[in-house]
Amino acid sequence: MHHEWAGGCLTSTYHDNYAAKRNKLADYAFNGRFDKALECIEESSMVNGWRLRNPEDTRPASGWTTLHQAAMLSSSTISHIERLISLGAYRNIRTMDTKENAYEIAKKNHRSREILDALKPHYERQLDEQTIRNLQKGLEEVVMSRVASIIEEKKFRIPSVEVLLELPGLSLWCPIPGFYGGFHIKLREDNSIETESSCRVAGGSGQTHVIQPDGTWKVTASGLY
Missing domain, CATH: 3.10.450 (Nuclear Transport Factor 2; Chain: A,)
Incomplete structure (x- = not known):
């Protein structure tokens, strides 16, 4: 599987259609509508995308992916989380504002043991x-x-x-x-x-x-x- 890093944080970095889809996905995830978020991801392969800012917006990007939101919000189920991971959601990626991975967010929000186990960071090679x-x-x-x-x-x-x-x-x-x-x-x-x-x-x-x-x-x- 080919892995590509999409590090852009501004809408102006991308074509208008793609930027609009990225932010629609971010809206679905932020509002806990994970069925709709998954539909969006399956259509557009944006599983690790976060909300893009307009160039005139001085706020830094938060870096919250759909998996980060699913880790926090009680409207997500283990099925949502497992599906996100199967689609390539990074468990190790940290938010840009709070510097937390999905497991740390889930633990802070008292999610179930089943969800915590699914979100544990994964390493193909362990380094200190x-x-x-x-x-x-x-x-x-x-x-x-x-x-x-x-x-x-x-x-x-x-x-x-x-x-x-x-x-x-x-x-x-x-x-x-x-x-x-x-x-x-x-x-x-x-x-x-x-x-x-x-x-x-x-x-x-x-x-x-x-x-x-x-x-x-x-x-x-x-x-x-």
Whole structure:
């Protein structure tokens, strides 16, 4: 299964139709209408989408996905939650405002043991918390070294290492809006992260970076593609 990170936080990042669908999904989830939310997800493959802000809205994005809302609201059932997970909902992703994953939200809201068990974070490979923090810091530095102006302008959310650790294959693709390319991100056997990035309209723009478990990183290849 191909895993793609959709880190945009502004409506202007996407086509109007897609942005409207994303925010309709966010409305359904916020209001606890999980049958309708699931219909929307099954039609549009936006299971990990959060509400997009208008560019003039100075509030930061909350980053609450449908699974986060389902973890909190009593109108969700175990069937809703299991279906979301089967459709690819990330259990490890944290909200952008409260920095909580779905399990922590469910526990705080006294959800059933069955729901808590379903929402426990999942790791294809276990790393200690400090290593995860180091890798996250290094990944953010690598991405910013390549596309800082785009990240800042579009308020783009850089991929989460915790999500990477959840994915079969331990890899994901992160397209960068306005870059005409993006980052292939993969956890290697030695627990370092390798990123390959390029811009399709700029020949020789490709670079490979390796981020070590201590957070240090370097360019290992450039002038590619």
